[in-house]
Amino acid sequence: MRVSQMFIPTLREVPAEAEIASHQLMLRAGLMRKLAAGIYSYLPLGYRTLRKIEQIIREEMDREGAQELLMSALLPAEYYQQSGRWEVFGPEMFRLKDRHERNFCLGPTHEEIFTETVKNEVKSYRQLPLILYQIQTKYRDERRPRFGVMRSREFIMKDAYSFDRDEKGLDESYQKMYRAYCKAFDRMGLDYIVVDADTGAMGGSGSQEFMVKSDVGEGVIAFCDACGYAANDEKARCVPQEALRDEENKPLEKVRTPDVKTIEELTDFFGCSPKLFAKTLIYKADDKVVAVMVRGDRDVNETKLQNLLGCIELEMADAHTVREITKAEVGFAGPIGLDIDILVDLEVANMKNFIIGANETGFHYKNANIGRDFKATMVEDLRKIVEGDACPQCGHPIKTAQGIEVGHIFKLGTKYSKALQCTYLDENGKEQVMVMGCYGIGVNRCMAAVIEQNHDENGIIWPVSVAPYHVIIVPVNTNDEVQMGIAEEIYKKLQDAGIEVMLDDRNERPGVKFKDADLIGIPVRITIGKKAKDGIVEYKLRKEKEAEEKTVQESIDSAVQYIRDNL
Numbered sequence: 001m002r003v004s005q006m007f008i009p010t011l012r013e014v015p016a017e018a019e020i021a022s023h024q025l026m027l028r029a030g031l032m033r034k035l036a037a038g039i040y041s042y043l044p045l046g047y048r049t050l051r052k053i054e055q056i057i058r059e060e061m062d063r064e065g066a067q068e069l070l071m072s073a074l075l076p077a078e079y080y081q082q083s084g085r086w087e088v089f090g091p092e093m094f095r096l097k098d099r100h101e102r103n104f105c106l107g108p109t110h111e112e113i114f115t116e117t118v119k120n121e122v123k124s125y126r127q128l129p130l131i132l133y134q135i136q137t138k139y140r141d142e143r144r145p146r147f148g149v150m151r152s153r154e155f156i157m158k159d160a161y162s163f164d165r166d167e168k169g170l171d172e173s174y175q176k177m178y179r180a181y182c183k184a185f186d187r188m189g190l191d192y193i194v195v196d197a198d199t200g201a202m203g204g205s206g207s208q209e210f211m212v213k214s215d216v217g218e219g220v221i222a223f224c225d226a227c228g229y230a231a232n233d234e235k236a237r238c239v240p241q242e243a244l245r246d247e248e249n250k251p252l253e254k255v256r257t258p259d260v261k262t263i264e265e266l267t268d269f270f271g272c273s274p275k276l277f278a279k280t281l282i283y284k285a286d287d288k289v290v291a292v293m294v295r296g297d298r299d300v301n302e303t304k305l306q307n308l309l310g311c312i313e314l315e316m317a318d319a320h321t322v323r324e325i326t327k328a329e330v331g332f333a334g335p336i337g338l339d340i341d342i343l344v345d346l347e348v349a350n351m352k353n354f355i356i357g358a359n360e361t362g363f364h365y366k367n368a369n370i371g372r373d374f375k376a377t378m379v380e381d382l383r384k385i386v387e388g389d390a391c392p393q394c395g396h397p398i399k400t401a402q403g404i405e406v407g408h409i410f411k412l413g414t415k416y417s418k419a420l421q422c423t424y425l426d427e428n429g430k431e432q433v434m435v436m437g438c439y440g441i442g443v444n445r446c447m448a449a450v451i452e453q454n455h456d457e458n459g460i461i462w463p464v465s466v467a468p469y470h471v472i473i474v475p476v477n478t479n480d481e482v483q484m485g486i487a488e489e490i491y492k493k494l495q496d497a498g499i500e501v502m503l504d505d506r507n508e509r510p511g512v513k514f515k516d517a518d519l520i521g522i523p524v525r526i527t528i529g530k531k532a533k534d535g536i537v538e539y540k541l542r543k544e545k546e547a548e549e550k551t552v553q554e555s556i557d558s559a560v561q562y563i564r565d566n567l
């Protein structure tokens with residue numbers, strides 16, 4: 001395509017609203033434009049890359065025997081009501097009514113609809129297993145849409161669903177999807193790790209996330225270099241760090257601590273490490289109020305807590321509730337005398353002679369001991385993992401990193417098939433519930449993640465596989481007939497070889513053209529300048545600093561070879 005005719009509205013300035021590289025570059029390189037918070041239009045260059053990412057995913061899904069179909073984004077409420085998710089999604093679901101006042105939503109994910117479809121059409125064990133997928137627009141009214149298409153309110157997801165006769169079949173389908181995901185992300189040029197994830201309220205038997213390590217990722221990964229353990233921070237298991245301190249039980253002592261509420265104020269006041277405190281946090285779990293105890297310097301892992309309690313809503317109790325339960329101002333909660341369930345983290349169960357709130361404004365207790373001074377309703381792993389914790393698998397120090405979740409695979413089991421009665425008849429004519437898995441990839445998020453991992457100060461450095469075009473030809477002086485002759489020759493020959501080529505035929509200064517070529521990140525640039533009269537051009541890869549001189553034919557051959565090798 002000739003650049004003079006292309007719609008590529010590049011920007012010189014960094015748009016103020018964009019905080020991260022991929023968002024800035026997608027706007028600056030003219031790949032997309034914002035329409036409203038979390039809603040974007042893809043412009044021609046951006047859409048080409050988006051389609052290539054879709055195509056890579058499609059090919060890898062098809063290779064594993066998954067079959068593509070397409071469902072509506074506008075969905076009747078009844079299936080989500082049957083599964084219970086009409087409530088569970090809460091404000092994240094876009095809801096609307098038709099002219100007859102019937103409820104609809106814009107699909108946030110399609111488990112219910114796939115299950116319904118398979119239920120209606122598949123009756124016999126002979127028709128299983130089945131893996132169906134679509135690449136389709138999803139809608140979620142995210143609380144905080146941000147980082148451009150990384151977390152948007154409308155996005156494209158590849159969502160797949162597997163239907164098997166039993167758990168063993170599910171394991172096989174899951175492995176197929178695992179392989180397809182690895183291949184697809186490899187082909188996109190993403191550097192990712194696969195981590196164990198929480199199955200949570202969905203109740204499945206296993207789940208993994210594909211995380212692209214990046215400082216702008218909203219997920220936290222805990223991993224071990226020694227044994228390969230990797231889990232997201234919601235799932236990562238914590239082992240108690242220190243065994244019971246080898247100390248006599250000291251007598252419980254009430255201490256006046258006026259205006260000392262936070263852990264920082266307490267450590268100052270008592271002049272000791274936060275490791276000697278146990279904080280008591282009051283939570284509201286659906287309609288129940290519970291107390292959770294973790295060491296002073298730890299955070300509660302709310303996912304673990306929610307799983308333990310099996311609740312739908314979980315939040316810290318408001319000040320009013322805290323006052324009512326503890327009979328004290330916020331900041332003085334403690335376990336002694338509380339008549340609600342007290343859930344204690346493993347690590348706290350290992351502590352001795354520690355400091356706790358006294359449930360009385362302005363007071364704490366010193367030398368508290370579990371068992372003697374208060375009873376735990378339950379002792380469980382309830383805290384968030386941190387860097388340096390012992391690996392739950394091998395004991396080596398854990399490392400943490402931020403990551404972008406680009407994909408998620410999930411063994412659902414029978415949650416949806418049971419709720420929607422998706423059954424089949426087995427060899428003996430007996431009715432059985434199908435066993436399901438679901439598998440998602442965020443297509444737009446992949447595009448942003450590729451840019452996060454492949455850019456420099458001048459712009460995007462597209463991997464060949466997803467570049468909107470492969471080669472850009474830049475004649476330095478468009479009024480020079482020799483230069484333009486060679487540019488046209490290379491343009492034609494590359495096109496004939498099946499290479500996707502741009503010819504920058506704009507009458508612009510060369511500096512402007514080079515800047516644009518770097519910004520939009522085309523993998524190969526062929527520049528035709530003064531040496532054109534000697535048949536010499538300049539050949540440069542976007543990812544390399546230096547250019548090479550080549551004859552016209554060499555530049556064509558090198559480009560074709562390079563693109564074919566890297567597709």
Ligand code: ATP
Pocket residue numbers: 109140142149150151152153154155157405406407408440441442443444445
């Ligand atoms: P997150 O924790 O980031 O909100 P999720 O767990 O809600 O993700 P899933 O429901 O598993 O995501 O969706 C499958 C995939 O869709 C995710 O792995 C992610 O790549 C993508 N995705 C989810 N929400 C968004 C969004 N708001 N914008 C862009 N992509 C998204």
Ligand code: MG
Pocket residue numbers: none
């Ligand atoms: Mg989400």
